[in-house]
Amino acid sequence: MNVYLLGLGAIGFVTAQDLAASPDFQRVTLADASTRAIERVRARVGDPGKVTYQQIDARDIAALTRAFADADLVINALEPSFNIGVMQACLYSRTNYMDLAQGGPRYLTGTPDSFEFLGWSRQFEDLGLLGILGMGMDPGVTNVLARYGADRMDEVTYIGVRDGDSGVVEGMEDAFYTLWSPSIAIEECLLPAMIWEDGEYKRIGLFQDAEVFPFPEPLGPQTCYVVDHEEAKTIPSWLPGILDKGLRRCDFKYALDDDFVNVLRVLGKLGLNSPFPIEVKGQQVAPRDVVVALMPNPAEIDGRATGWGLIGALVEGRQDGREKSLFYYVKNSYEACRAELGASAVAYQTGRPPAAVAELFARGALTIGGSVPVGVYPCESFDPEPILENLAAHNIVMEQADLTAVLRDRTASL
Numbered sequence: 001m002n003v004y005l006l007g008l009g010a011i012g013f014v015t016a017q018d019l020a021a022s023p024d025f026q027r028v029t030l031a032d033a034s035t036r037a038i039e040r041v042r043a044r045v046g047d048p049g050k051v052t053y054q055q056i057d058a059r060d061i062a063a064l065t066r067a068f069a070d071a072d073l074v075i076n077a078l079e080p081s082f083n084i085g086v087m088q089a090c091l092y093s094r095t096n097y098m099d100l101a102q103g104g105p106r107y108l109t110g111t112p113d114s115f116e117f118l119g120w121s122r123q124f125e126d127l128g129l130l131g132i133l134g135m136g137m138d139p140g141v142t143n144v145l146a147r148y149g150a151d152r153m154d155e156v157t158y159i160g161v162r163d164g165d166s167g168v169v170e171g172m173e174d175a176f177y178t179l180w181s182p183s184i185a186i187e188e189c190l191l192p193a194m195i196w197e198d199g200e201y202k203r204i205g206l207f208q209d210a211e212v213f214p215f216p217e218p219l220g221p222q223t224c225y226v227v228d229h230e231e232a233k234t235i236p237s238w239l240p241g242i243l244d245k246g247l248r249r250c251d252f253k254y255a256l257d258d259d260f261v262n263v264l265r266v267l268g269k270l271g272l273n274s275p276f277p278i279e280v281k282g283q284q285v286a287p288r289d290v291v292v293a294l295m296p297n298p299a300e301i302d303g304r305a306t307g308w309g310l311i312g313a314l315v316e317g318r319q320d321g322r323e324k325s326l327f328y329y330v331k332n333s334y335e336a337c338r339a340e341l342g343a344s345a346v347a348y349q350t351g352r353p354p355a356a357v358a359e360l361f362a363r364g365a366l367t368i369g370g371s372v373p374v375g376v377y378p379c380e381s382f383d384p385e386p387i388l389e390n391l392a393a394h395n396i397v398m399e400q401a402d403l404t405a406v407l408r409d410r411t412a413s414l
Helices: 010-021 035-045 061-068 080-093 114-118 121-126 141-151 182-189 230-238 258-270 287-294 298-304 334-341 345-363 384-393 408-413
Strands: 002-006 027-032 051-055 073-076 096-099 130-133 155-165 194-197 200-203 211-214 221-226 249-255 278-280 283-285 308-319 322-333 375-378 399-402
Touching: 002 010, 002 061, 010 027, 010 035, 010 298, 010 334, 010 345, 027 035, 035 051, 061 080, 073 080, 073 345, 080 096, 096 345, 114 130, 114 230, 114 375, 121 130, 121 375, 130 345, 141 155, 141 230, 141 308, 141 322, 141 384, 155 221, 155 230, 182 258, 182 287, 194 230, 211 249, 230 249, 230 375, 283 287, 298 334, 298 345, 308 345, 322 334, 322 345, 334 345, 345 384
Parallel strands: 002 027, 002 073, 027 051, 073 096, 096 130, 130 375, 155 249
Antiparallel strands: 155 308, 194 200, 194 249, 211 221, 221 249, 278 283, 308 322, 322 399
16 A cells, blocks of 8 residues: 655654554655655655655645555645645545644634534545544544543543643743644634533633643643634544433643743734734734744754653543543653654654554554445544554553542532
């Protein structure tokens, strides 16, 4: 099978290493618009016979269509603003598709959200193609963890994704920075968050429903806020049988420290989070682009980061007649990720899952109800056990914590 990876930033840098090392692919094409990104990956991967490098402009749909012609699967590791063009090129070239995230909604961000991309399912189905939406860490692994946990509960009243991180960069204590895409971080955190509650989708305000979540060690408790994210949009509608089990609420929460939240609030009040260009001294400039240009590049600072990334799905309900709050999660340290693949924990945790799932696709083992599907699906649609097994082979290992006693008071209030 031939696989084409588009996007060699911090995430693609990790995915590229796994694809190049995998025996499941006969040819691996690693592509980006930036020669700097390509050479960074080449320095790590080298030039094994099955790997080729390509410089390409992802805005050129005709060029993408030609480039994808010999690929069986395209992995889109670009920011979500490129998704439509890449998906169109996959349809034109009749190539299967995978991305790591969506954006949206259009009226707030200018980019489509999960609901719009799921509407492409008939086009993919008619061509006998598969589209896999959001196969990074979150979304992606979190959806699979939620599915795994929900399948083992008799009743499910609540599913909440929790993203915790203790990553810090020495010497940057007073800087405003992120260890993942600054543009996406600003956009997600300053959108009115969407949750699913009592049978309907709702948008709520910024930084709502703060809670101190008891992450397992080595993280420990961190303050989390509801943030707009793909899982709350897809899990209630696409996790099989979840409404029949009594789901009452689904949301996503980031762990955010006070300084980070305060800066984001200021950016929001000044309109500096907007992706839409304004005129400044005769030039068209998007305010958020200015902010991002002034922030450190994650790829250039993550080599100094220490700490842990710990992300999972909390599934609450009844199991074997008892109330349960079970947290299914994965954890990786920045130091270990850097030693193994030269990447931060964020890039490591997000970049390895698409390669692991691409291997399953190559083997015909990425299934829904035991059968290989066509159409467009979020990750909770797929049978979770093969995915979790292959993720573990890539050091993305599921663990489980019983938080029933710790969260009993909160559970009772839902």
